[in-house]
Amino acid sequence: MNYNNAKEQFEKYLNSYDRDNGKVRLKIIHTYGVVHDMTEICKRMQLSDEDTELARIIALLHDIGRFEQLKRFDSFEPTTMDHAAYGVQVLFEESMIRQFVPESTWDDIIHTAIARHSDFKLEGITDPLTLLHARLIRDADKLDNCRVKLEDDLLVFMGASGEEIGAQAITPVIYDTVFKNQCVYSPDRVTRMDYWVSYVAYFLDINYRATLDIIEEHDYLNKIIDRIPYSNPDTRQKMEDIRTHLAEFIHTSPGYTWN
Incomplete structure (x- = not known):
């Protein structure tokens, strides 16, 4: 090998x-x-x-x-x-x-x-x-x-610009899923904003503390959330709620142990 x-x-x-x-x-x-x-x-x-x-x-x-x-x-x-x-x-x-x-x-x-x-x-x-x-x-x-x-490039992997994404709404089931500490189920995504939320919700499925430490050290949560300009006021507020919830999870989750 x-x-x-x-x-x-x-x-x-x-x-x-x-x-x-x-x-x-x-x-x-x-x-x-x-x-x-x-x-x-x-x-x-x-x-x-x-x-x-x-x-x-x-x-x-x-x-x-x-x-x-x-x-x-x-x-x-x-x-x-x-x-x-x-x-x-x-x-x-x-x-x-x-x-x-x-x-x-x-x-x-x-x-x-x-x-x-x-x-x-x-x-x-x-x-x-x-x-x-x-x-x-x-x-x-x-x-x-x-x-x-x-x-x-957002247009390559999202099929839309940041401005287009940030103007959209977050589907209620997507928003609620995050606060259940669950990842987003792909078929539930409707808007491009739903997709964007799913990309930060996958922090809820990180397994090891070492990985969570790297995420914190690089400030990935805040950087990803802040990449999109949220012109939709409701979306902007919901993303701040998501930010607070996920930051706490990332900081406190013990992760799995090995050996």
């Missing part, structure tokens, strides 16, 4: 896709951002070298299904393709995993972590090591998505 070898194979895989396409380019940057964040989380959690290497490889491969989704549908929407399911199909049903990891020792962990990384809730995993890696990739994925929400 060697991350650098896996990276070489990943770069070869990407040659089948249009690297000049804006959405493809965003996903490539995101992939390596998740690897970077995974490395930092593992360091802070003082994980073993083996677990760190495995976690970095899972991070490298977690969105491998996205590239075919973009090629076929030019969309990130889950209604067009289940990118996690397609990713494990490519890796395990088509046996591509052996190009990235020659040994089969960690196949079950890799399969589960990638297949479950975008599930609404992570449930039903009983093996402690598998659960560790399934939680890690969900944390690292969300952590880089903080960068995405701050740096990437």
Whole structure:
């Protein structure tokens, strides 16, 4: 198991896709951002070298299904393709995993972590090591998505400008969900503001204190909320309520423990 070898194979895989396409380019940057964040989380959690290497490889491969989704549908929407399911199909049903990891020792962990990384809730995993890696990739994925929400072009990943988004209302069920300490269920989103709320609500699904510490240190909650100019007065007030609630959650949540 060697991350650098896996990276070489990943770069070869990407040659089948249009690297000049804006959405493809965003996903490539995101992939390596998740690897970077995974490395930092593992360091802070003082994980073993083996677990760190495995976690970095899972991070490298977690969105491998996205590239075919973009090629076929030019969309990130889950209604067009289940990118996690397609990713494990490519890796395990088509046996591509052996190009990235020659040994089969960690196949079950890799399969589960990638297949479950975008599930609404992570449930039903009983093996402690598998659960560790399934939680890690969900944390690292969300952590880089903080960068995405701050740096990437809103028109590319939101399909609207900040001004357009901030003029919209927040659907009541979306607002109420946050105060139940639950993530937003994708089909419940109606407006682009609902989508924006869902991107801060995923802080409620962070697993490890190390990840929450990074979120606090980078002030991601405030930076993401403040990226949008809220011209809708009701939306502006609701976002301040959400800010207060989530800041308290991020600061006080103990997270899960490992070892």
